Amino acid sequence: MTGLNELDVERAGRAVAERVGARALTMRMLAAELGVSTMAAYRHVVSKTELLALIADDILSGVTVPSGGCGEWDTRLEILESSAFSQISLVPDLWDLLPPGRILPAELRLNGVVAGILLSAGFEPLPAAWAQEAIFGYVFGQVRLRMRVVSAGLTDDRDGHRGRTDRAEMQAHFLYGLRIMLAGLRKELEGGGAASCEVHQRSALPSHPTR
Amino acid sequence: MTGLNELDVERAGRAVAERVGARALTMRMLAAELGVSTMAAYRHVVSKTELLALIADDILSGVTVPSGGCGEWDTRLEILESSAFSQISLVPDLWDLLPPGRILPAELRLNGVVAGILLSAGFEPLPAAWAQEAIFGYVFGQVRLRMRVVSAGLTDDRDGHRGRTDRAEMQAHFLYGLRIMLAGLRKELEGGGAASCEVHQRSALPSHPTR
DNA sequence: ACCTGAACACCGTTCAAGT
DNA sequence: ACCTGAACACCGTTCAAGT
Numbered sequence: 001m002t003g004l005n006e007l008d009v010e011r012a013g014r015a016v017a018e019r020v021g022a023r024a025l026t027m028r029m030l031a032a033e034l035g036v037s038t039m040a041a042y043r044h045v046v047s048k049t050e051l052l053a054l055i056a057d058d059i060l061s062g063v064t065v066p067s068g069g070c071g072e073w074d075t076r077l078e079i080l081e082s083s084a085f086s087q088i089s090l091v092p093d094l095w096d097l098l099p100p101g102r103i104l105p106a107e108l109r110l111n112g113v114v115a116g117i118l119l120s121a122g123f124e125p126l127p128a129a130w131a132q133e134a135i136f137g138y139v140f141g142q143v144r145l146r147m148r149v150v151s152a153g154l155t156d157d158r159d160g161h162r163g164r165t166d167r168a169e170m171q172a173h174f175l176y177g178l179r180i181m182l183a184g185l186r187k188e189l190e191g192g193g194a195a196s197c198e199v200h201q202r203s204a205l206p207s208h209p210t211r
Numbered sequence: 212m213t214g215l216n217e218l219d220v221e222r223a224g225r226a227v228a229e230r231v232g233a234r235a236l237t238m239r240m241l242a243a244e245l246g247v248s249t250m251a252a253y254r255h256v257v258s259k260t261e262l263l264a265l266i267a268d269d270i271l272s273g274v275t276v277p278s279g280g281c282g283e284w285d286t287r288l289e290i291l292e293s294s295a296f297s298q299i300s301l302v303p304d305l306w307d308l309l310p311p312g313r314i315l316p317a318e319l320r321l322n323g324v325v326a327g328i329l330l331s332a333g334f335e336p337l338p339a340a341w342a343q344e345a346i347f348g349y350v351f352g353q354v355r356l357r358m359r360v361v362s363a364g365l366t367d368d369r370d371g372h373r374g375r376t377d378r379a380e381m382q383a384h385f386l387y388g389l390r391i392m393l394a395g396l397r398k399e400l401e402g403g404g405a406a407s408c409e410v411h412q413r414s415a416l417p418s419h420p421t422r
Numbered sequence: 423a424c425c426t427g428a429a430c431a432c433c434g435t436t437c438a439a440g441t
Numbered sequence: 442a443c444c445t446g447a448a449c450a451c452c453g454t455t456c457a458a459g460t
Contacts, residue, residue, distance in 0.1 A: 003424060027453065037426050039454085048453065096307035100359055127387075133356060134349070134388025141352025145344060148311055176338075177345025177392075183402075184395030191394075214443060238434065248445050250435085259434065 004034065006044045010054045013041075014091070021092035022052055049099050056094055060106035062087050065113050073121035074182045078175070080114065081139055085174050088143045095140060111136075122189055131185055138181055139174075146170045215245065217255045221265045224256075225302070232303035233263055260310050267305055271317035273298050276324050284332035285393045289386075291325065292350055296385050299354045306351060322347075333400055342396055349392055350385075357381045 012033045017025045027048055031038045045051040064083035066076040088095060098104075111132060118128035223244045228236045238259055242249045256262040275294035277287040299306060309315075322343060329339035 026451090028451095039427080040425055042454075043424060095355075098359075102359075130384055130387045131391065133384060134353075134391055137352035137356045137388060138345070138349045138392075139352065140355050141348035141350065142345075144306075144351050144355070145348045148309075148313075173341055173344060176341045177348060180342065180345055180395035180399060181349075181388075181392055182395070183398045184391035184393070187394045187398055188391060237432090239432095250446080251444055253435075254443060 004036065004040060004044055006054075008034065009041045009044045010051065010058065013045075013051050014055045014058060017052075017055060017091045017094060022055075022094040022097050023092070049097070052094060052097050053099060053102060053104060055091065056098055057104040057106045059087050059090055059094070060084075060104060060110060063106075063110060065110075073117050074186065076117050077114065077135070077182060078178060080110070080117075081135060081178055082171070082175065084110070084139050085142060086171070088139065089146065089170070092147060095143065118185075121185075127188070131188075135178075135181060138177060142174045142177065146174070215247065215251060215255055217265075219245065220252045220255045221262065221269065224252075224262050225266045225269060228263075228266060228302045228305060232305075233266075233308050234304040260308070263305060263308055264310060264313060264315060266302065267309055268315040268317045270298050270301055270305070271295075271315060271321060274317075274321060276321075284328050285397060287328050288325065288346070288393060289389060291321070291328075292346060292389055293382070293386065295321065295350050296353060297382070299350065300357065300381070303358055306354065329396075332396075338399070342399075346389075346392060349388060353385045353388065357385070 009030070013025065013030050016029055016033050020029070025048075027041060028038050030041055030051075034041065041051070045054065062083075064079060066079045070076050070079065114132045114135065115128055118131055119125065123131060220241070224236065224241055227240055227244050231240070236259075238252060239249050241252055241262075245252065252262075256265065273294075275290060277290045281287050281290065325343045325346065326339055329342055330336065334342060
């Protein structure tokens with residue numbers, strides 16, 4: 001046929017990464033998946049790091065963006081962030097290996113959507129940006145925590161459907177915390193900015209370990 | 212002298228990791244820091260992974276645990292988690308490289324403290340556990356986000372104290388989201404469990420990317 | 423233009439020696 | 442018991458050839 005193209009490489013990379021995790025993914029593995037020599041992929045992606053960025057962008061593009069008339073702002077955020085959580089969970093380790101200081105196009109788009117939802121809810125621009133980062137931080141942190149927990153609890157793995165139960169439980173835990181956060185945001189919206197006061201008060205937090 | 216011991220190795224490892232990050236830390240670098248051959252450290256730590264676990268445990272041991280009479284439950288949580296945030300931020304990449312499914316002793320201890328604070332606040336055991344995981348997830352997620360942002364914004368780095376400003380701003384953003392979360396928890400405590408309802412309702416979340 | 427195979431500069435770690 | 446130096450099995454990637 002007419003040879004590889006970037007999409008082939010990205011798809012194969014994503015497939016392998018979903019199976020074994022982004023950390024274990026190897027350029028040689030990728031080549032084997034494509035049935036091609038080790039260096040062939042480099043004709044279409046400049047580096048492994050860049051390949052991972054492509055995959056991550058693709059995965060974030062799969063996040064469900066709720067339409068405007070899809071309920072209150074908090075329901076819309078819940079839909080979006082739940083989808084983000086399950087999408088991000090698809091490829092283990094991927095978000096540990098992304099090039100630092102690099103914002104993916106899909107990430108930017110999602111940030112815009114979330115900011116829009118928060119603004120429509122009545123937040124001022126600055127608090128909206130903070131809230132958006134707080135939520136995103138929560139999502140990423142939960143993905144990380146879940147990975148660690150899942151790895152830890154493989155003892156009762158006798159029947160095959162334990163993994164399924166775990167996924168549902170993961171989602172439940174994630175949703176619990178997300179709703180806590182949304183409740184806090186709702187309160188912030190009504191009560192008027194209790195969270196942002198006195199941020200500069202405690203300038204020197206204890207950063208010296210006791211050892 | 213009487214040679215190396217585990218503490219020497221851990222301290223040198225931590226020092227190097229704080230400078231260059233846990234990802235860039237190399238066993239050969241560590242040896243150079245210790246003024247010793249590449250393999251010498253292996254007499255005292257079984258692997259690089261285990262060394263990182265030691266460092267991480269040490270760092271978490273430095274988290275400030277507020278004493279019982281130190282204000283309301285939410286103030287105590289704020290103190291503890293702020294300290295956790297700044298401690299965890301000390302060594303870049305460390306929490307990306309920790310052995311999966313491994314709970315550190317210091318982590319266990321902190322979990323216990325947080326759980327105790329939540330129980331004393333009036334949470335039932337199960338919601339307390341969920342809330343604790345939600346908070347921890349947030350903390351880890353913020354550390355990750357901050358690393359990415361700091362790396363991204365190195366353009367206006369002309370005067371030397373830009374890093375300081377960033378650190379303060381990081382803390383401010385972190386605190387904002389944490390207080391949102393605490394406000395949500397307070398509401399949960401009063402209003403009675405709106406967050407945990409209907410977690411099994413939406414069994415199949417959209418996990419198929421549009422591509 | 424696209425692919426290959428050998429090679430390079432790393433890495434964590436094993437192993438046989440040295441003291 | 443502790444340390445060393447060479448070596449091994451990987452990695453991502455460069456480079457000179459091949460078609």
